[in-house]
Amino acid sequence: MEFWRKPLDADDIHITRGNVYVLDDRCKGCGYCIEFCPQKVLKASKGFNKKGYHYPEILKPKDCLNCHYCEIICPDFAIYSIAQVVAEKGSKNEVNK
Amino acid sequence: MQPDHPLNDLLRKDRIPHIWCSGCGIGTIFSACLNAIKASEIDLSKVVMVSGIGCSGRGAGYINVDSFHTTHGRAIPFATGMKLANPSLHVIVFSGDGDLFAIGGNHFIHAARRNIELTVICVNNLNYGMTGGQAAATTPNRAKTTTTPLGNPESPFNLPLLAYASGATYVARWTMLHTRDLTNSIKEALQKKGFSFIEALCPCPVNYGRRNKLRPLDVFKAYQQKSIVKNGANPIEIDADSDKGIIVGKFIDTERPTYTEMYNKIYRSKG
Structure with a gap:
């Protein structure tokens, strides 16, 4: 994420992270996920799924x-x-919600 | 290994992918409904979904709880019967604007008048989508449809006003882009005693959009730029006009005795 200045509490804020999964054959290629992803993680695939639609592909999995x-x-x-x-600094594992 | 989709347990997976077209908003509204059912933590064996005929009427076929796909316009009478026979059920009516307000309009106003404990979710895509895009009771003035090729001469219903005037105790309107608000609203409505009505606007890219030169992403842009959240607004003043602004929010949240309570008081008080 880009900031015009670094927030003062940037180091204290815990940023959640996720893994995106796509079920290719359910997709109908509307492109809403690609359009509305705030981090622009997805892009339309060049290939087709079973029904002939361009399903989303994960471009930058680490940004989710x-x-x-x-x-x-x-x-x-x-x-x-x-x-x-994610493993916290030296402490127990924490799960993002 | 890839984990399961979080809503898989509420879906009849063998019927997915569903019949709704690419870009249709019904799927999103349906998924908001499933998320709300999940978040409200109601016993799933006590949830029933009833729907009528039309694109959104297919909803009942995809949810993995007891569900009924009823005759055209008669979703609310079926739901009323079910609620009266077994008052412990949570009955959700998931249907479209044509089914609930054109052929089923009379049933809707009387269910609201009686204040039967139903949650009615109306997917409003502004036309009769399944039959080929004819003008419906909610088609905006001057919109082009199959039956009004030069523009619709009629004025549309203001659905929240109709629900309020008929006596609904919970009235809200959201677009499919306000997905989180819509989910919260459905969750609130499920926990609410009394007749609750939620209108959800969504694009119909194939039938309505194509004739009015509205691509789904243009519709979303209009939703983003023109919608104004006004919780508690007077239902008389709420337009859904994409020129003047689409007023969304939770408009009415009141209490009055429900039909079951009144009936029990008068007819079932002596053992």
Whole structure:
């Protein structure tokens, strides 16, 4: 994410991370997830799925912030994100919600 | 290994992919509904979804709880019967504007008048999508449809006003782009005692959009730029006109005795 100045509490804020999964064959290629992803993680594939649609491909998997917007805007139940388990500095594992 | 989709347990997976066209908003509204059911933590064996005929009427076929796909316009009478026979059920009516307000308009106003404990979700795509894009009771003035090729001469219904005037105790309107608000609203409506009505606007790219030169992403741009959130607004003043602004929000949230309560008081009070 780009900031015009670095927030003072940037070091304290815990940024959530997620893994995006696409179920290619459920996709109907509407492109809503690609359009509305705030981090621009997705792009339309060159290839086709079983029904002949361009499903989304994950361009920058590390940028996903697990906001779930692709999941809730998808009309076809074809994309979802799951929270990444991140190891805190020297402490117990924490799961993002 | 890839984990399962979080909504897979609520879906009849063998029927997915569903019949809704690419770019159609019904799927999003349906998924908001499923998320709301999940978030409200109601016992799923007590949830029933009823829908009528039309594109959105297919919703009942995709949810993995007890569901009924009823005759045209008669989703609310079926739901009323079910609620009266078994008052412990949470009955959700998921249907379209043509089914609920054109052929089923009379049933809607009387269910709202009686204040039967139903959650009615109306997917408003501004036309009769399944039959080929004819003008419906909600088609905006001057919009082009199959039956009004030069523009619609009629004025559309203001659905939240109709629901409020008929006596609904919870009235809200959202677009499919306000997905999180829509989900919260459905969740609130599910937990609400009394007749709750939620209108969800969505694009119909194939039938309505194509004739009015509206691509789904243009419709979303209009939703983003023109929608004004006004919770508690007077239902008389809420337009859904893309020129003047689409007023969305939770308009009415009141309490009054429900039909079951009144009926029990008068007819079932003596054992």
